[in-house]
Amino acid sequence: METSLRIAIAGLGAVGLKLAQALDAGIPGCTLAAVSARDTAAAAQRLAGLRRPVPVVGIDALEPLADVVVECAPAALLPQIVEPFLRAGKTAVVLSAGALLGREQLVELARAHGGRIIVPTGALLGLDAVLAAAEGEIRSVRMVTRKPMRGLVGAPYLAENNIAIEDIREPLRIFQGTARQAAAGFPANLNVAVALSLAGIGPDRTQLEIWADPALERNTHRIEVDADSASFSMTIENIPSENPKTGRITVLSVIACLRKLGAPLRVGT
Ligand SMILES: NC(=O)C1=CN([C@@H]2O[C@H](COP(=O)(O)OP(=O)(O)OC[C@H]3O[C@@H](n4cnc5c(N)ncnc54)[C@H](OP(=O)(O)O)[C@@H]3O)[C@@H](O)[C@H]2O)C=CC1
Numbered sequence: 001m002e003t004s005l006r007i008a009i010a011g012l013g014a015v016g017l018k019l020a021q022a023l024d025a026g027i028p029g030c031t032l033a034a035v036s037a038r039d040t041a042a043a044a045q046r047l048a049g050l051r052r053p054v055p056v057v058g059i060d061a062l063e064p065l066a067d068v069v070v071e072c073a074p075a076a077l078l079p080q081i082v083e084p085f086l087r088a089g090k091t092a093v094v095l096s097a098g099a100l101l102g103r104e105q106l107v108e109l110a111r112a113h114g115g116r117i118i119v120p121t122g123a124l125l126g127l128d129a130v131l132a133a134a135e136g137e138i139r140s141v142r143m144v145t146r147k148p149m150r151g152l153v154g155a156p157y158l159a160e161n162n163i164a165i166e167d168i169r170e171p172l173r174i175f176q177g178t179a180r181q182a183a184a185g186f187p188a189n190l191n192v193a194v195a196l197s198l199a200g201i202g203p204d205r206t207q208l209e210i211w212a213d214p215a216l217e218r219n220t221h222r223i224e225v226d227a228d229s230a231s232f233s234m235t236i237e238n239i240p241s242e243n244p245k246t247g248r249i250t251v252l253s254v255i256a257c258l259r260k261l262g263a264p265l266r267v268g269t
């Protein structure tokens with residue numbers, strides 16, 4: 001007998017709204033149960049076209065209404081969104097992966113209560129191969145991210161280091177360091193680097209370069225992995241969504257992830 005997972009969406013922006021619409025159109029094994037947004041009235045308006053309306057509630061009211069929460073909100077809200085679900089032994093799908101760093105207690109909470117945190121591949125690619133390689137020995141993981149300026153503006157790292165990118169004419173390397181350092185300096189831009197590090201050799205060994213490139217339209221990530229099982233490199237060129245910092249493929253990754261949760265055939269690691 002098919003049971004349907006009740007899905008809550010925390011954050012109704014570029015990712016959350018598209019996800020709500022996809023759930024309303026139908027993802028097998030999943031039912032949209034509730035959403036949360038900063039501006040409740042505006043959110044209710046955005047959802048007016050849904051076939052089956054759902055309540056718009058505060059973050060703290062989501063847990064009793066759902067089995068799974070999809071976090072697609074500003075990174076600072078991550079603990080408030082996922083803790084109630086983990087404490088109830090439920091599942092949290094996390095897009096603000098950078099905010100998991102330094103919050104290992106969330107994983108402990110999940111472990112203690114039988115809950116689960118799932119980080120989808122999101123705007124990246126190749127995490128299946130990285131996970132497989134990590135079962136052997138990975139010698140190095142390097143990622144190079146190139147973004148148009150509108151995909152980077154507002155990042156705290158730029159202000160803290162007096163880096164102005166608005167008027168650059170040539171590609172400019174604005175950051176070189178580890179995934180952990182990038183997550184702190186670019187909390188709305190580099191979740192993908194943290195997801196890569198969690199799949200592979202961790203946030204302190206995953207090396208990252210970030211370039212601002214005025215010639216680009218797409219957020220571009222290249223990953224290079226050297227392991228005892230294989231060497232591989234891959235590049236993804238993300239078409240921006242309504243939010244220039246967020247690739248269109250991000251919500252599709254979440255939809256695929258939810259579909260997989262209830263699927264009798266699961267492909268990929
Ligand atoms: N892992 C990955 O590969 C990727 C991760 N991300 C991350 O995913 C997250 C979502 O991205 P995106 O959809 O583009 O972001 P948006 O900025 O488009 O949307 C964020 C949403 O969060 C809502 N929000 C803000 N404050 C609250 C609150 N207090 N309670 C409830 N909701 C709130 C906003 O509400 P309102 O509309 O009312 O203002 C908005 O709807 C971001 O952290 C982003 O960095 C993005 C791309 C890829």
Ligand SMILES: O=C([O-])CC(=O)C(=O)O
Nearest residue numbers: 123189191192219246247
């Ligand atoms: O890393 C992110 O959070 C988003 C990103 O780069 C992209 O969408 O390409």
